[in-house]
Amino acid sequence: MQMIKCPWCGPREEVEYHYGGQAHVAYPAEPAALSDEEWAHYLFFRDNTRGLFAERWVHTAGCRRWFNAVRDTVTYRFHATYRPDEPRPVTA
Template identity: 65%
Template sequence: MHIIQCPYCGPREEVEFTYGGQAHIARPENPEALDDAQWADVLFMRDNPKGIFAERWMHAAGCRRWFNALRHTVSHQILATYRMGEAPPAPDTLEEASR
C-alpha cells in the first residue's frame, strides 16, 4: 500500500484518495469555436509519459480537497504533492528523489 502526503491532512493510505487525471491542462479560451474533433482532443487526449507526471488527486475519505501530485509513472512513486494554485516543485529536486 502506498502512502500519499495530503497537503492538508498529512500522510494517509492510498485507499483514501481518488485519482482525477492529468493536472495543469489549459482549457480553451473560446470553447464555442471548437468543432467536435477539437472538443474530443480537449476532453480525452492526455499525455502518457514514462517518467514524472503531474496529476490531480482528491482526498475523498478525508478533507475532500483536490491537490496536485507529481508521480513517477514507472515506479508509481509519488515524489511531491502540492495545493491547487501552487507551483510544482523544481524538476531538478525531483530527479534525485526518483532514483
C-alpha cells in the same frame, strides 16, 4: 500500502484517494468556439509519460479537496504533492 501526503491533511493511506487525470491541462478560453474535433482532443487526449508525471488527485475519504502530485509512472512512487494554486515543484 502506500502513504500519500495530502497538502491539507498530511500523510494518509492510498485507499483514501482517487486519481483525477493529468494536471495542468488548461480549460479552453472559448469552449463554444471549438470544433468537435478540438473539443474531443481537449476532453480525451492526454500525455502518457513514462517516468515523472503531474497528476490530479482528490482526498475523497478526508478533506475532499483536489491537489496535484508528481508521480513516477514506472515505480508508482510519489515525488511531491502540492495545492492546485502552487506551481509544479522541481523534482529530480
